[in-house]
Amino acid sequence: MKHLFLKTFLVLAIISSGNLFAQDSPAIIESDTIFFDDFSGSSLDRKKWNVVGTDFWVNNEQQVYVDSTATIFNVKGDDARGAENALVLKAHYSPNYIKYRGNDFDFISGRINTRDKVMFTYGTAMARMKLPEGSGFWPAFWALGGGDWPATGEIDIMEYVGETDWIGVALHGPGYSGETPLVNKYFFPEGEDVTSWHVYSVDWTPEALNFKVDGRLIYRVTKPMVENYGEWKFDNPKYLILNLALGGAYPYKTNGVEEPYNGLPESTVELIKQGKAEVLIDWVLIKK
Template identity: 80%
Template sequence: MKQFFLKTFLALTLIFSGNIYAQDIPVRTGTDTLFYDDFSGSSLNREKWNVIGTDFWVNNEQQIYVDSTATIYTVDGADAKGVENALMLKAHYSPNYITFRGNNFDFISGRIDTRDKVMFTYGTAAARMKLPKGSGFWPAFWALGGGSWPETGEIDIMEYVGETDWIGVALHGPEYSGETPLVNKYFFPEGEDVTDWHVYSIDWTPDKIDFKVDGRLTYRVTKPMAEHYGNWAFDNSKFLILNLALGGAYPYKTNGVEKPYNGIPASTVELIKEGKAEVLIDWVLIRK
């Protein structure tokens, strides 16, 4: 089991300096912990997570999600790439895997969530992650409300579309969904990028949401900011989602690639074939 130290990434705002990073400070749990998974088991804990299967497709993504140990599995040792153990979300090239809604899918990948298993309102949600290099990869760590979208809100804690020097964050709700005005990019300091281990988190209260990377405040949305556009959709319970998408709307908007796949250049197809489409998650935490 991973060691829990007295200091946690939540204290970084008090101790942070240019030489101290959240990826070097293990997390701890306590009495205020609502949910914690360090993926130290031999497989994904199905009591904590749901796995999305082939009946789900959105955003013109170029993969189909499958419930398989090929796409969702735990790793340790050298395969965990710098941590003791981790969850792996992995995409594969699998031509004509399935036809769904009139589309043939050449890629399979993994998506998990805590819907109806762990729902929370306010607090801190965080995950320590290591992301792959490649234009058109679209991994995300986010939260959705349990009802209809966008009325019950969406919090994008981390989205990455293949430009390694930045990640995006956003809020979606009624009258500010899709091309939401409540969106921001965080550019990493020199010497860091998404392929390093980083902690992506939010601090969520009744009147604001703070987005953080390694304890650094990167963006804040207040209730009045959201209500300038529509109703504040963040007083209801949310569930967490982790996924590795390929191509689709957001990558295409960023890279403009149309072929060989929408949002996925040929160079990234080769990375997927080489087994390099990997997202690693060291741990996920929710605290009050």
């Protein structure tokens, strides 16, 4: 337990100062931490996370989610690729895996969330992640309210659609959903891209949301900005989601690819077949 609190403190040290320094302060972190997972166990902690299955499909995504150790698993050491431990969300080519809602699916992938296990209102949510190169990959780290969409709000802390030099952040709610005006792209500095480890976070207060990458403020949305378009739906509990989608609406809007799959070019299909469709998550933290 002490190791968990110490690691959490070091996480906060990185974000607040940009430097890693050792200081053991478990009492402060224990009172400040709402949720923490560093994926150090042998498998996903089901007390903290739900796993989405094949009965879920949105946004014309080209995969189905499956509850399987093939798509959701923990790794250590060299397999964690620069982290001590990591969660892996992995997509696979699996021809004719399932027919669902009139569609044939040739890909499987992983999606997890904290719904009804960890719900929070205000605070900072952050994750350290390493993303794959390939047009049409669509991993995301985000938060939803517990009710109908978009009536209870959506916070997109990080979305990536396969252009390695940028990620997107956004808010969705009634009057500003889908093609939301409350959206921003963050372009990495020269020499950086999504394939390296980065910390993606949001600071959420009753009056604003501040989106950050590696502690850098990249977008600020205030309550009056939201109320220009609709109701502020960010006073209610939300849960975290991590997923790796393939193709679909947002990638297609970015790359215009129609074949062989909507938003998913043949070059990326080959990467999936080669086992290179992996999102790694070092840790996830929610603090007050």
